[in-house]
Amino acid sequence: DAGVIQSPRHEVTEMGQEVTLRCKPISGHNSLFWYRQTMMRGLELLIYFNNNVPIDDSGMPEDRFSAKMPNASFSTLKIQPSEPRDSAVYFCASSLTSEARGEQFFGPGTRLTVL
């Protein structure tokens, strides 16, 4: 199995631009998680899906952030408009089990820099 795939691996954009991060979970996994990691705030859950349905989006910072999971093999995290404080590493993870009771497999992350 290829593991969790994320793209792009690096993204540099200017403030105000739209950013779309993509994730392909491990085949057969039914939960998908989006995290953001910074030195100041650590690893924070933004949103998680179970069977393609958003279950908990309480970590989504504000309306500028949106996430979708149109099918079991693809998810996107969009930031519009982007701001310098959005600069972080964004991880996608997937799990075989529902909620957060099982092992999560992380993708390599997308390093986002907003100038």
Add this chain to the structure above:
Amino acid sequence: QKEVEQNSGPLSVPEGAIASLNCTYSDRGSQSFFWYRQYSGKSPELIMSIYSNGDKEDGRFTAQLNKASQYVSLLIRDSQPSDSATYLCYNKLIFGAGTRLAVHP
């Protein structure tokens, strides 16, 4: 507000020693706990899970859970320089801040 607390470190131990990493949590009803390891510039990877009170051993790693005290720990025996990483405690959608471990030769 549910919390998972860890000492950020760094925790410095000599090669061959036992490294002890600690974590406290606030959700009394929690049933499952996980330890992830994250090397610098890499993504987290699961190294241990524990669901019941007591100890769980896997090679050089031992996870300990005490639900009454809301405390979970990770012991690394015979620490190696390759164990130098940040160790993250995880419970119910929340990661602790992580403890940075440095094993020096």
